[in-house]
Amino acid sequence: MSGHSKWATTKHQKAVTDSRRAKAFAKLIKNIEVAARMGGIDLSGNPTLVDAIQKAKKTSVPNENIDRAVKRGGGLTGEAVDYSTIMYEGYAAHGVAIMIECLTDNKNRAAAEVRTTVTRNGGNMADPGSVAYNFHRKGVVVVAKGNNVTEDDVLAAVLDAGAEEVIDEGDKFEVLSEVHDLVATRTALQSAGIDYDSADVAFIPQLKVEVDAETARKVFRLIDALEELDDVQNIYSNYDVSAEVMAELEAENE
16 A cells, blocks of 8 residues: 555544544535635636545535535635645654644744654654655545446546546546546546545655555554644545554454
8 A cells, every 4th residue: 555645535534533524624614615715616616626525525514514615715704715735844763754734824823834744653754845746636536436437447438538547446447647637537437437535636655665554554644633632634644554463453443
């Protein structure tokens, strides 16, 4: 299992507690607010908002919360929505690279919390560009397995829409494309009658670092700690965990 996906979509998941669910909902709501502010509330002209809403619904965010977020982002409630995106770079154990994407209304707070969390969990911050060069921005559409949808079905649907690769991640398929082909790719899936869970822009590592169980524990502990921060929106990494190591870690959590 490679670390190019957002941590929340990997197979190594903790039991979802109420507090973790609340944090996940808050981050999805923030995505909706920003998408509405940047592109307006008309879904027909704002594919980013469409995808943000789709992901929130798939994660069971209540419809009333979604509607309020759209209105806030669109300036219909009089509330200010002013977030900045900041990317931090660093290293976890064994030289595993991490990119930490923050969406925040307080840059100083975000920087201090990220730095403290990385340091306390055995990582190191890195200079801008020293990690990012190994990551490319790609469109990623996640299709859950089920309803007899096969890899060939997904490939056939997206081949002419600009998709580059379909990856079997065990419980789901990930369809990679150039960023400008993301909307066309997920539209092609819809046209073929294939439901998708999310469509996002993500950072995909070009070179991966294979890790053993002990290193994986350290990397996952750092990522979990970062996920707890309100300002952290997404985390990308280049760890590569074998099926055997993942099975060992999952057995420990049972």
